[in-house]
Amino acid sequence: MIKDQTQLEQFQLAFDNLLQTSVYQVPQKNKQQALLPIFNLLHQHHQTHCLAYANIMQQANGTVNALADLPYLAVRLFKQLSLSSVPQQDVFKVLQSSGTTSQRPASIFLDKATSGRQSKVLVKVLQETLGKQRLPMLIIDSPAVLKDKSLFSARGAGIQGLSFFGRDHTYALDDNMQLNWSAIDAFHQKYQDQPVLIFGFTFMVWLYFIQGLKQQAKTVRFNHGVLLHSGGWKKLEGQRVDNHQFKHLLAQTTGVERCYNFYGMAEQVGSVFMECEQGYLHAPVFADVIIRDPFTLEVAPIGQSGLVQVLSVLPTSYPGHSILTEDLGTLIGTDDCQCGRQGHYFTIQGRLPKTEVRGCSDTHSA
Ligand SMILES: [Zn+2]
Structure with missing residues (x-):
């Protein structure tokens, strides 16, 4: 027990150091050096405190010398098992990632310390893109997403998490997913000449905002606006839209030129991979990404598509x-x-074919 206290203390010290580090300015070699001991500590910590994890990792004792050698869990295990590394009385929130009708959702057990780290890191990462000022915020969703408990899964949590970065939160859609013109017009009148934050899940923004405007042959100009969107392109595959078209039509209908997608898992809230001006997703100093050949699970070389770890x-x-x-x-x-x-x-191409569909915004069926 005493040994473990020290482990968590060591972890917390290393994490606090990372918080003082620049989010995107650490070269990969130094970053790996800084992260390796932290991940080795985390691996040991979870082996000690999560029996299911320890059983799965029986063959993976000891420490590793490269991030690519770290053991990993398949994401679907979070749906099949209750994976927790804290006593039940310390669980402060259980986040449910969306499931399909045939699949139970994943349960993510959060204690106060983990939840606090998630918020701190989300702030640090998003401030790199948005700046420190809280902007008036237009949310491309219906306010029902927060009221309806059955909808309050990843989508509600995502909006709540992002709300922190805005003020005067305004929902652009009504309960029937139609453009709420009285809300949009009032917001536009107040803020059209200043920076605003527009946030929504990719599929909601495309289907109900951009397409909604186009179908009504309307535009709403936010020339100083920045759009953040997340949640994957899966639902849009039938619509034949890629990042480039998305941005093009967004600029046409709204005047918004700054548009950033971000990638993140409900299983790793807070550590998000934000798109840069060049259209690529970047790993912040708190996180990393490894691409693996889907057949051999070996690390894939630069330029070769594979499974994302x-x-x-x-x-x-x-x-x-x-x-x-x-x-x-x-x-x-x-x-x-x-x-x-x-x-x-890196870039994301979509989901592995023939796996079950799941994603934050996929919880809303069109
Ligand atoms: Zn870049």
Whole structure:
């Protein structure tokens, strides 16, 4: 027990150091040096405190010398097992990621420490893109998403998490997912000449905002607006829209030129991978990404599409620090993106074919 206290204390010290570090300016080699001891500590911590994790990791004792050698859990295990590394009385919130009708949702067990780390890191990462000022915020969703308990899954939590970055929160859609013109007009009148934050899940923004405007042959100009969107492109596959078209039509209908997608798992809230001006997703200093060949699970070289493994230093209350997702992505490079950010940068292509559909915004059926 005493040994473990020291482990968590060591972890907390290392984490506090990371919080003082620049989010995107650490070259990959130094970043790996800083993160390795933290992930080794997390692996040991979860082995000690989560029996299911310890059983799965029986063959993976000891420490590793490279991030790519860290053991990982398949993301679907969070649906099949209750993975918690804290006593039940310390669980302060259980986050449910969306499930399909045939699948139970994943349960993510949060204690106060993990939840606090998630908020702190989300703030640090998003401030790099948005700045420190809280902007008037237009939310591309219906206010029902927060009221309806059955909807309050990842979508509600995502909106709540992002709300912190805005003020005068205004919902652009009504309960029937139609554009709420009285709300939009009032917001537009007040804020059209100043920076505003627009946030929504990718599929909601495309289907109900951009397409909604287009169908009504209307535009609403926010020339100083910035759009953040997340939640994946899966629902949009039938619509034949890619990031480029999305941005193009967004600019046409709203005048918003700054548009950033971000990638993150409900299993790793807080550690998000934000798109840069060049259109690539970047790993912040708190997280990393590894692409694996879907057949051999070996690390894939730069430029080769594969399964995305995500690492996050945040979770101590559940063993979600190293997860193999069912998403396909490609590592584009290391330390040399034109935007100047250091570390790994990548793109997401979608989900592995023939796996079950799941994603934050996918909880809303059109
Ligand atoms: Zn970049």
